[in-house]
Amino acid sequence: MMGALLRRLGQTVFVLFGISALVFMVFFATPGADPTARIAGRNASAQVMEKVRREYGFDRSLPVQYATMMKKLFITRDLASYVDRGELVVPEIARAAPVTASLVCGAAVIWVVASIIMGTLAAAMKDTWVDRGLMMLGLVGISMPVFWLGQVTNLVTQSRYHDTWLFSWVPGLGYVPFGESPLGWFRALVIPWIVLAVMFIGIYSRVLRADLVALSGEDFMRTARAKGLSPVRILLWHGVRMSMITFVSLFGLDFAQLVGGGALLTEVVFGLPGVGHLTYQALNNLDLPVIMACVMYSAVFVVIANAVVDVIHVFLDPRMRDAR
């Protein structure tokens, strides 16, 4: 157990190193992206350029620069933005993280519940109009881009029908911390939740249905029927239970990349100051420290999520317990 933990930790460090080095290299190897010129502003004199260069350490060798940045990011945590002078990166992320987490967790609950219901129902009613209808709906959900759907809902709930009884409760764009007002938090997020979840409901319900249909041909499903169990019990206790093994792997990765900033478009459309939003701004400004911090943050989540998925797998699938 200890060995597995250490191994996982080593992997994490390795992944983080790889990703950070890659981002760093890309940043410095990209032509026309000299951070000195960017920070010093247009038409800066040679003296100013030199001053900026020294101040930010751009005159040192790349490995030293890299090491300095990592030290400032992880140890002293006083890495500052290149663009907004003096703005510390780590607290910035710490402020953005709860927003993203609120958005993604809420959406995840919706998409998991909805897709399990839809997928199971479709598999149970295979080849009927219910099945076809649900899967069509899923396809529609997958094909609607999230930024478009977000803009349309904004249009409908914020301006066109905002004054009707139906949408008068919708607050303006932005985020309300949970600690400030739980109800306000919920109101501000419920529409982004749904918008973000739509595509995942589509994907997950279709995957689950396909998985359940494939499982129905398995020997153990035949055994379950030969035992005289009811169709509902067979589907839920044997079919869905087995499908959860693949479902969880899929979910872990999607969830992690969203928490790590993958919900960027949703955040931008709904004006939520989350990690994705932050990444978006940093990329616009080519603000290396912020990009670096965001990427590292995201990578940490993906690695953690992988570890969590593995642990859940061990719970869901006894075969994994003996395999390790």
Added chain:
Amino acid sequence: MPGSRMSPDAMSGNGSARAPLLEVRDLCVSFPSAGRMIPIVEHVSFTLEEREILGLVGESGSGKSVTAMALMGLIDRPGVRITGSALFRGQELVGLAPRELRRLRGGQIAMIFQDPMTAFTPVYTIGWQIDEQIRAHERISRRQARARTVRLLGEMGVPDPVRTAGCYPHQLSGGLRQRAMIAMALSCNPVLLIADEPTTALDVTVQAQILELVRALRGRHGSSVLLITHDMGVVAETCDSTLVLYSGRVAETGPTGALFARPGHPYTAALLDSIPPLDGPRPERLPTIAGVPPAPLERPVGCAFGPRCRYVHERCRPAPPPLVPVGPGQAAACVLPTEGRPLPPRCPSPSTPQQGPA
């Protein structure tokens, strides 16, 4: 406890004029494919008496498994058509409401399958899965169910049944899994056990143990067994009577001893001859059956075995020959006996291949 094995209607079933436990008449199963119905099983009839072990033998594609699945209502292909009749203790199984059928399945009729590795759901313990079946049919507590599970596992020769009940399927060997499978099948005291290739996935020394167990079932549990297999050796050692299927139709049926000693159908005889002998002198070449069984859509109008049969002649071609008696309780779907030239008996040892009538 053993006294309570026989449910009340089993008693009455025994009492009423010794009707067979299962009487199948003219069972036909066809699957739709590309707009037409493909006949898989055609006009299969047989009876299974109380405490009898009946072997259903045939090669792949002969329809032996489909026959059993149809009886159990386990074919879930959309559009499948099952006709004919299957009376189980006087109750018609063909067309029975799913709810009624479900009550029989796992209760009075139980089934065990070929591959015990894949036949258990991998994420639940063996004990949990047996408990589940018991509790699906009887209103008893979890604890009572587990007690019965452990007792059954013990009776099936599983060492340390309490611990084994707590094991997941992948933690057990093939032989133990098949014993657990049989324990599960027997958990609700079925009167009929359908075993579909129960030993095919097992090693030969383990197979011997499982066959011993199946043979012992009728004594200990009073069960009848429908044993589906492709292995003539398994049939010879286990079954009271045998039904040979070829290409979805009955080729021959009769008491196992008679059928092996004096096969009435050229297919049965050729099948027995083509098995390499383990004892006696070794033949230079194995007698073979030319060709392969026809695909369901390519079955000839006449005898399905005709194209591979060395005795084939004009009378075989117009229609499938009906079953004709060739001995006490033995019948073959062949025209040879009606023409007064039945196949000669096989030698007691299968090692000297029979040449048949000239």
Added chain:
Amino acid sequence: MNADSSRMTQGTAVPLMEVRDLRKAYRLSRGQMLRAVDGVSLSVMPGEVLGLVGESGCGKSTLGRCLLRLMDVSSGRILFEGRDITSLNERAMRPLRQRMQMVFQDSYASLNPRRRIGDLLAEPLRVHPDADGHRRSAATITARLHELMELVSLPRAALERYAHEFSGGQRQRINIARALALSPRLVVADEPVSALDVSVQAQIVNLFVDLQARLGLTYVFVAHDLAVVRQISTRVAVMYLGAVVELGETDSVLHHPAHPYTAALTAAVPRPIVGGMRAIPLRGDIPSPVARPSGCRFHTRCPYAQDRCRVDEPVLRPVRQGHEVACHFPLDGSA
């Protein structure tokens, strides 16, 4: 070479293939070792058929693959035509591969479904140069393909078709044709008939026998079905948990087994005879090859096991002419 002489073992000849103390182990997690092949020494004489029998997990398939260097071995030596091939790299093996071929159990999986049979069979002929080191011409290849079809009794038209258009037995004929394309000396067949129906199985067994007589081939025939192995083999090696426990002339081993395991194995095969003697089945299951029993590997299931068997591992030693057994208390063989 006619059937009789090809089936005879030449006592003085150089073995075509020989393995000495061959071991193949897999490292599992938690430092466990799965010893699939655990110290096997045997030789295959030119023109003989060596049957490898045993139950699942006995290592017979692994041994078959190791012989052809389809997998690397952990230790021991493999000699082909007297030459040590244990550590030859793939490049050095390539010319030898023409002389040793394999036929697998799953006739479908070993044929590419998207290519015509003719293409599949021609491929080795195009890749490998002929005996004089020249590339084969298209005409030579076509002629060879026709010859192969005739050898395995398939119509020439089969060359134009795809694997899925054939039955299991026909596909196995195609696999045999492919193995024979380069005129190998040694063919290792791994359960080549166990997926087939009995009536088709007999045809393929006969084909193996015919081809051996006609082409003077040497087979290593891996199978779990004793009756099939008996039909085809000159000698039989019985394996249990990675080791050969008995080795000798086919009928000597199968009819007069000296090892209690062989005796139990042959007795357990259901005979298609009604009212025959039924053997008392062996107790228990085959132990896991990860936790092999100490001493004699069979002692946990052996009805005759004594104290010595639990500690002292028996080695193969002769009991009769051309018959060796690894047992401290061999049966007298009257069974």
